[in-house]
Amino acid sequence: MGKIFAVINHKGGVGKTTTTANLAAGLALNNKKILIIDFDPQSNLSQSFGISKAEITIYDAIIGKQELKAYKINDNLFLTASRGNLANAFIELIDKTDNHLLLKKIIEPHKKKIDFIFIDCPPSLGLLTLNALNCADEVLIPIQPHYLAVKGLSKILNTVRKIAKSSNKNIKINGVVFTFYNNKIILQKEVEEIVNSFFKEKVYNSKIRESISLAEAPKFGKDIFSYKKNSIGAQDYGNLALEFISKNCNS
Ligand SMILES: Nc1ncnc2c1ncn2[C@@H]1O[C@H](COP(=O)(O)OP(=O)(O)O)[C@@H](O)[C@H]1O
Ligand SMILES: [Mg+2]
Numbered sequence: 729m730g731k732i733f734a735v736i737n738h739k740g741g742v743g744k745t746t747t748t749a750n751l752a753a754g755l756a757l758n759n760k761k762i763l764i765i766d767f768d769p770q771s772n773l774s775q776s777f778g779i780s781k782a783e784i785t786i787y788d789a790i791i792g793k794q795e796l797k798a799y800k801i802n803d804n805l806f807l808t809a810s811r812g813n814l815a816n817a818f819i820e821l822i823d824k825t826d827n828h829l830l831l832k833k834i835i836e837p838h839k840k841k842i843d844f845i846f847i848d849c850p851p852s853l854g855l856l857t858l859n860a861l862n863c864a865d866e867v868l869i870p871i872q873p874h875y876l877a878v879k880g881l882s883k884i885l886n887t888v889r890k891i892a893k894s895s896n897k898n899i900k901i902n903g904v905v906f907t908f909y910n911n912k913i914i915l916q917k918e919v920e921e922i923v924n925s926f927f928k929e930k931v932y933n934s935k936i937r938e939s940i941s942l943a944e945a946p947k948f949g950k951d952i953f954s955y956k957k958n959s960i961g962a963q964d965y966g967n968l969a970l971e972f973i974s975k976n977c978n979s
Contacts, residue, residue, distance in 0.1 A: 729839055729840055730761075730838075730839040730840065730841070730842040730843050730844060730845055731839075731843075731844055731845070731865045731866065731976070732835060732839065732844075732845045732847065732863055732864045732865050732866075733844065733845065733846045733847065733864060733865070733866050733867070733868050733902060734847045734849055734857070734860040734861055734863075734864035734866075734867050734868070735747060735748045735846055735847060735848050735849060735868050735869075735870065736849045736853075736857055736860065736861070736867055736868075736869060736884060737849075737851070737869055737870055737871060737880070737884065738851055738852055738853045738857070738880065738883065738884065739851060739877065739880055740851035741851075742870050742871055742872050742877065742907060742908075743870040743872070743905075743907030743908065743936065744848055744849065744851075744870050745768070745772045745773045745776060745848050746776075746870075746907070746936075746942055746946075747868070747870045747905055747907065747936070747965075747968075748764055748773055748846045748848040749764070749773060749776045749777070749848075749946075749951050750942070750945075750951050750952045750953075750961070750965035751846070751965060751968055751969055751972060752764045752805060752844075752846055752951075753801075753805060753951035753952065753953050753954070753965070754953065754965045754966050754968065754969025754970075754972075755804075755843070755844060755969050755972065755973065756801075756802060756803075756804035756805035757804075757953060757966075757969070758969055758970070758973060759804060760804060760843040760844060760973070760977075761804050761806075761841070761842050761843045761844075762804060762805050762806065762842065762843065762844050762845075762846070763798060763806045763807075763808065763838065763842045763844075763845045763846075764805070764806070764807050764808070764845075764846045764847075764848065765786060765807075765808045765835070765845065765846070765847045765848065766785075766786065766807065766808065766809050766810040766848055767786060767810060767814070767831070767847045767848055767849055767850065767856055767859075767860055768810060768814075768848055768849065768850040768851075768856070769810060769811070769812050769813070769814040769815035769850065769856075770812075770850065771809065771810045771811055771812070771814075772848075772946070773807070773809075773810075773848045774807065774809035774810055774811075775946060775949075776945070776946035776949070776951075777799070777801055777807055777949055777950075777951070778948075778949025778950075779799060779807065779809050779949075781811065782799070782809035782810070782811055784797045784799070784808075784809065785808070785809050785810050785811050785813070785814070786808050786809070786810050786814060786831075786834075787810065787811060787813045787814045787817050789808075789834045790814070790817045790818075790821070790830050790831065790834065791817055791820060791821065795834075796808060796834050796835065796838060801951075806842075814856070818855045818856070827855070827859075828855065828858050828859055828862050828895060829859070829862055829863075829895070830859055831847070831859035831860060831862070831863045832859070832862050832863030835847075835863050836863065843977075844976075846868075847860040847863075847864065853883070853884070853887050857887075858891075861887070861888065861891045861896060861899060862891065862895050862896045863896075864896070864899060865898065865899065865900070866899070866900045866901070866902035867884075867888055867899065867900070867901050867902060868902050868903055868904075868905065869881070869884060869901070869903070869904045869905070870904075870905045870906075870907045870936075871904060871905070871906060871907065871923070872906075872907055872908045873906050873908070873909060873913075873915075873916040873919040873920050873923070874915075874916075874919060875915065875919055877919070878919055878922055878923060881904075881923070881926075885901075888901060901927070901930055902930070902976070903927075903930045903931065903932050903975070904923060904927050904930060904931045904932065905932045905934075905935075905936060905968065906920065906923075906931070906932075906935045906936065907936045908936070908937075908938045909935035909936055909937050909938070910937065910938060911935075932968060932971055932972075933971060934964060934967040934968040934970075934971045935964065936961070936964045936965065936968065937960050937961075937964055939959060939960040939961040939964070941955065941956045941959035941960065941961045941962070942959075942961035945961070952965055953965075953966070
């Protein structure tokens with residue numbers, strides 16, 4: 729049975745999409761079957777794999793026009809794309825009483841065929857992210873080691889706690905991944921210590937360093953392993969994928 733992860737942080741530009749794309753690609757290289765869902769109307773995840781103006785999107789599934797479909801990136805990696813119209817989906821469905829559970833209904837039937845499903849969330853804690861949190865088993869939080877990012881964490885935790893008390897009682901925090909990491913910067917070390925003391929073993933040891941190749945890869949529609957397999961970014965996401973497997977796979 730597969731597990732669903734919501735990749736969340738209400739701040740933009742912290743590496744949610746980059747982590748979804750490259751952790752997924754790293755897991756796929758390790759023979760895990762992965763589905764990634766672009767749940768951001770900005771469709772950066774889709775564009776990262778060279779898909780723009782997708783014809784089949786998560787929007788079609790949300791509004792009930794079509795069942796969930798995905799583009800095949802490789803034998804192990806599948807992507808459900810998004811377009812700008814995703815922003816309107818919930819306005820169109822405003823009168824539905826269960827509109828916070830729509831994504832759950834669509835995704836759950838696919839859990840048995842897939843090892844891990846990652847939902848790349850938009851930079852807000854609105855109805856889209858709420859839908860992701862209601863169908864996720866676990867939450868993965870990429871953060872930049874900046875002081876203000878730590879303050880933002882409490883907002884994320886409060887939201888997850890509220891969901892855990894109401895509509896998704898089993899949701900758990902899977903972990904925190906540091907992105908844009910540079911351990912030579914003292915302030916970052918201080919922030920890292922604060923986060924470590926709070927989240928303890930939930931902080932992934934594999935840190936994602938700042939690396940130009942990670943920023944370049946989406947331009948070519950490629951994940952970091954297909955773009956530059958010897959880059960720092962490929963090393964870091966490769967290590968993260970292995971650590972993820974050791975923490976989240978039973979066998
Ligand atoms: N470790 C990194 N090093 C350098 N650039 C990065 C790194 N991670 C992400 N980026 C770049 O920073 C920008 C924001 O990252 P992104 O993953 O889109 O953030 P989010 O999804 O949280 O908004 C993108 O242009 C991305 O290519
Ligand atoms: Mg994004």
